[in-house]
Amino acid sequence: MLNPxxxxxxxxxxxxxxxxxxxxxxxxxxxDLSVQVDRGEPKQLKGAQRSAVTVRAWTSDGRVGITxxxxxxxxxxxxxxxxxxxxxxxxxxxxPPGLSCRSLEPLIPLERPRLxxxxxxxxxxxxxxxxxxxxxxxxxxxxxPYNGLSERxxxxxxxxxLGSQRHHLSSSSACYLYARAEQxxxxxxxxxxxxxxxxxxxxxxxxxxxxAAELTISHLDYSAIDTGYYNCVFSxxxxxxxxxxxxxxxxxxxVLDGLxxxxxxxxxxxxxxxxxxxxxxxxxxxxxxxxxFDGEGTxxxxxxxxxxxxxxxxxxxxxxxxxxxxxxxxxxxxxSKVSVGPDWFVVAPTPGIAAGDAQLNRHKADxxxxxxxxxxxxxxxxxxxxxxxxxxxxxxIKNGERISIEAATVAGDIRKVLKxxxxxxxxxxxxxxxxxxxxxxxxxxxTGET
Amino acid sequence: MSFLDSQWQxxxxxxxxxxxxxxxxxxxxxxERFDRLSVLAEQERVTSVNPSLGCGxxxxxxxxxxxxxxxxxxxxxxxxxxxxxxxxxxxLGMLNLQRGISNGHSFAGLNPLSxxxxxxQNWLTQCPGVQTSADRLLEGTAKLEQHGKHLQARRGxxxxxxxxxxxxxxxxxxxxxLRLHQTLGLSVLAADGEHRSSVARRFGSSDNPRxxxxxxxxxxxxxxxxxxxxxxxxxxxxxxxxxVVLANRFGGVIFHEACGHLLETTxxxxxxxxxxxxxxxxxxxxxxxxxxxxxxxxSFGSLAVDDEGFEPQRTTLIENGILKAFLSDRAGELRTGxxxxxxxxxxxxxxxxxxxxxxxxxAAGPHSPADLIxxxxxxxxxKVMGGGSVGPTGQFNFSVEEGYxxxxxxxxxxxxxxxxxxxxxTVMPRISMCGNDLDLAAGFCGSVSGxxxxxxxxxxxxxxxxxxxxx
Numbered sequence: 001m002l003n004p005x006x007x008x009x010x011x012x013x014x015x016x017x018x019x020x021x022x023x024x025x026x027x028x029x030x031x032d033l034s035v036q037v038d039r040g041e042p043k044q045l046k047g048a049q050r051s052a053v054t055v056r057a058w059t060s061d062g063r064v065g066i067t068x069x070x071x072x073x074x075x076x077x078x079x080x081x082x083x084x085x086x087x088x089x090x091x092x093x094x095x096p097p098g099l100s101c102r103s104l105e106p107l108i109p110l111e112r113p114r115l116x117x118x119x120x121x122x123x124x125x126x127x128x129x130x131x132x133x134x135x136x137x138x139x140x141x142x143x144x145p146y147n148g149l150s151e152r153x154x155x156x157x158x159x160x161x162l163g164s165q166r167h168h169l170s171s172s173s174a175c176y177l178y179a180r181a182e183q184x185x186x187x188x189x190x191x192x193x194x195x196x197x198x199x200x201x202x203x204x205x206x207x208x209x210x211x212a213a214e215l216t217i218s219h220l221d222y223s224a225i226d227t228g229y230y231n232c233v234f235s236x237x238x239x240x241x242x243x244x245x246x247x248x249x250x251x252x253x254x255v256l257d258g259l260x261x262x263x264x265x266x267x268x269x270x271x272x273x274x275x276x277x278x279x280x281x282x283x284x285x286x287x288x289x290x291x292x293f294d295g296e297g298t299x300x301x302x303x304x305x306x307x308x309x310x311x312x313x314x315x316x317x318x319x320x321x322x323x324x325x326x327x328x329x330x331x332x333x334x335x336s337k338v339s340v341g342p343d344w345f346v347v348a349p350t351p352g353i354a355a356g357d358a359q360l361n362r363h364k365a366d367x368x369x370x371x372x373x374x375x376x377x378x379x380x381x382x383x384x385x386x387x388x389x390x391x392x393x394x395x396x397i398k399n400g401e402r403i404s405i406e407a408a409t410v411a412g413d414i415r416k417v418l419k420x421x422x423x424x425x426x427x428x429x430x431x432x433x434x435x436x437x438x439x440x441x442x443x444x445x446x447t448g449e450t
Numbered sequence: 451m452s453f454l455d456s457q458w459q460x461x462x463x464x465x466x467x468x469x470x471x472x473x474x475x476x477x478x479x480x481x482e483r484f485d486r487l488s489v490l491a492e493q494e495r496v497t498s499v500n501p502s503l504g505c506g507x508x509x510x511x512x513x514x515x516x517x518x519x520x521x522x523x524x525x526x527x528x529x530x531x532x533x534x535x536x537x538x539x540x541x542l543g544m545l546n547l548q549r550g551i552s553n554g555h556s557f558a559g560l561n562p563l564s565x566x567x568x569x570x571q572n573w574l575t576q577c578p579g580v581q582t583s584a585d586r587l588l589e590g591t592a593k594l595e596q597h598g599k600h601l602q603a604r605r606g607x608x609x610x611x612x613x614x615x616x617x618x619x620x621x622x623x624x625x626x627x628l629r630l631h632q633t634l635g636l637s638v639l640a641a642d643g644e645h646r647s648s649v650a651r652r653f654g655s656s657d658n659p660r661x662x663x664x665x666x667x668x669x670x671x672x673x674x675x676x677x678x679x680x681x682x683x684x685x686x687x688x689x690x691x692x693x694v695v696l697a698n699r700f701g702g703v704i705f706h707e708a709c710g711h712l713l714e715t716t717x718x719x720x721x722x723x724x725x726x727x728x729x730x731x732x733x734x735x736x737x738x739x740x741x742x743x744x745x746x747x748x749s750f751g752s753l754a755v756d757d758e759g760f761e762p763q764r765t766t767l768i769e770n771g772i773l774k775a776f777l778s779d780r781a782g783e784l785r786t787g788x789x790x791x792x793x794x795x796x797x798x799x800x801x802x803x804x805x806x807x808x809x810x811x812x813a814a815g816p817h818s819p820a821d822l823i824x825x826x827x828x829x830x831x832x833k834v835m836g837g838g839s840v841g842p843t844g845q846f847n848f849s850v851e852e853g854y855x856x857x858x859x860x861x862x863x864x865x866x867x868x869x870x871x872x873x874x875x876t877v878m879p880r881i882s883m884c885g886n887d888l889d890l891a892a893g894f895c896g897s898v899s900g901x902x903x904x905x906x907x908x909x910x911x912x913x914x915x916x917x918x919x920x921x
Contacts, residue, residue: 041520094495180842257492385647
């Protein structure tokens with residue numbers, strides 16, 4: 001167990017010896033267990049004990065150096081502090097990060113369970129049962145090649161020379177099942193599902209099995225789609241993935257680096273249709289990975305990003321906030337150059353405005369592409385250009401019936417996508433990465449395999 | 451403490467003997483120490499210097515020949531006797547084995563150490579320090595400013611990864627190596643009104659302390675600037691099916707993604723490769739011969755010994771279109787019967803090794819690149835490839851960073867936004883021409899055992915037809 005007070009005392013003493021007046025430290029440790037199975041047999045059982053520490057030290061003229069280590073002992077801390085001091089010689093004087101002015105503020109209490117890890121044989125039994133059930137659900141499902149059940153207990157600490165002492169305990173569990181189905185003379189098809197919870201006993205494994213089976217079976221009778229422009233309806237997961245890939249729009253670090261689609265004057269500009277609201281909600285009760293503070297010790301809190309279609313705020317670290325003359329928002333990592341990123345997006349209709357065309361219903365549509373999941377975002381997204389060309393799994397809806405699409409890509413520009421949203425269908429649904437309703441978008445380029 | 455310290459052999463033998471006595475068929479211990487440095491320069495400033503130090507161990511236990519050799523794997527950053535024994539106990543417990551309950555398996559001790567690192571002791575100190583690294587990166591970003599136009603952002607990045615590894619197993623395996631990987635990246639974002647282009651290049655080597663020092667910053671900056679200027683005003687490609695010529699070097703990512711992954715025994719074990727029972731059969735066009743090897747000096751995917759203590763080989767995967775071999779690691783050999791090829795690789799101690807590619811390439815053919823282009827009336831020339839991935843059913847996709855239309859046998863206007871999609875079984879027979887200009891490029895490959903250093907490569911190749919996603 002990490003002890004923030006002890007770490008603070010140790011680093012204070014070491015810093016004094018090195019003549020360092022300003023410093024901070026982030027540390028994490030955790031224990032993981034995971035299992036995989038293959039056709040009724042254990043495939044791999046894994047365990048891990050992890051630890052990591054990052055120390056930053058400032059020179060008297062404000063330059064910062066950093067060093068990371070896996071060694072949390074006093075010797076390891078001393079080595080890391082010494083390394084950070086040496087690296088500080090090369091610190092950036094133009095835009096040096098500082099200690100967050102909000103690192104001493106009280107945190108919003110997070111009431112999340114901390115559950116003990118189950119014996120790994122229990123995880124194995126659960127996953128073997130799940131695999132068997134999934135294989136029994138349809139004769140075409142012959143393997144579940146990608147599967148896993150894991151549990152993790154972790155903790156993180158942030159302390160600094162101002163006296164900040166943050167400590168966060170967490171536990172989480174995940175189950176994923178990706179089935180593969182084959183029929184004579186046809187290409188194999190694959191689909192799957194994921195469930196997250198605070199512990200493996202809380203996982204809804206039955207729902208995961210059901211969703212994996214339904215999705216896999218729905219892709220058996222597939223057809224090629226003609227290349228062309230189609231109205232598309234994105235699943236909540238797919239739309240959140242797309243927004244996440246272009247989060248540089250909201251990222252003050254990217255703005256300052258010239259790598260964002262936004263610039264310093266973009267706040268208030270129209271980004272999307274007026275019925276779209278988007279905010280980052282790190283403390284949402286459904287965000288299982290929530291932390292009450294960021295990498296600089298700043299408290300996390302909800303932040304509106306798009307309000308009635310207009311860009312409302314940027315995500316900030318201490319350094320970017322200082323440059324913009326605002327307060328840090330709790331979205332920082334830890335580094336000599338501090339990264340900035342979102343936690344958990346929520347997409348919802350603007351209150352008081354109709355959420356687009358209320359007649360649109362994916363279950364009654366005709367000639368519409370239903371995009372269930374996007375893949376290869378790392379390769380097909382040009383974040384600084386705004387363009388994307390991505391493979392997807394989904395269906396062509398004909399007279400309300402879903403026909404699985406053999407293999408296809410969807411291409412477009414995120415700026416146009418946000419401004420050509422036709423409707424938000426239904427209530428926002430909880431996904432592992434955020435909340436979002438089904439999102440209709442007008443006329444995207446679809447390429448089918450020929 | 452270096453793994454050359456004599457006390458390590460005794461400590462490891464105690465663990466291996468304990469694991470064997472508990473009934474394990476095989477126990478393997480992987481130890482690593484690492485010393486990493488990354489430096490980032492933007493425009494005229496060094497904006498980030500990140501040193502990182504660490505160590506760890508991964509203990510893997512195999513048990514049950516009749517059950518296909520189950521395995522338990524535990525990693526830890528605690529290298530004390532207590533920490534390692536705790537990890538061993540946990541790995542044994544995963545297989546219902548318990549230390550202290552003897553099952554009579556003996557352990558004959560470790561072989562004499564195979565020390566592949568003895569001539570590499572000074573590599574870390576021979577690498578450039580932070581100041582030299584920073585100076586070279588700033589030279590690169592200055593060259594970009596000199597050669598480029600409409601540049602909104604210029605970046606240079608350098609990372610050095612030094613690793614000492616030691617692997618010991620209850621079959622006597624006992625090997626140590628020192629490894630050095632360095633990567634260097636330059637990138638730009640150009641903008642002119644609504645037009646934008648982002649271009650990046652990465653260079654990488656293994657076992658060459660002078661890599662950054664000898665880097666030709668001017669040539670790299672000229673190449674990137676030219677590419678950026680070309681792509682800034684490029685139109686989006688019209689979606690459809692095209693004959694395609696893929697350039698050499700990183701064009702080899704198509705083979706890596708489309709076919710290479712399917713020739714790893716990891717995929718055979720999972721039943722996710724269509725090639726599992728096609729040894730000796732024609733799986734590609736007769737013009738295709740494909741190799742995976744870990745031997746080329748200083749190539750990014752080369753290694754003196756793999757992460758399971760096995761020396762790498764030159765493995766002919768496909769010869770004139772016929773499947774000749776799979777890439778196999780220890781578990782792959784135990785479970786599929788394909789002999790080990792020195793391909794057991796992992797990102798670090800927290801991953802169990804798996805069969806992975808090293809330097810993978812399609813062999814040179816008889817044609818000039820011009821022959822390939824002139825054979826096409828209307829198609830796509832993919833000069834620079836981006837990243838890609840392969841799905842669980844063998845479907846691949848990868849992006850084209852810099853492309854040109856081919857019109858009437860000659861290169862036409864530049865196009866952007868192209869994504870190539872398909873599956874290996876369909877595309878491999880369509881590689882109808884191979885050029886005579888084989889060249890390799892460094893890259894990273896992410897898969898079951900983490901992100902590893904690899905090389906991809908090929909000569910210019912022609913694919914008769916492939917689906918191109920665009921607008």
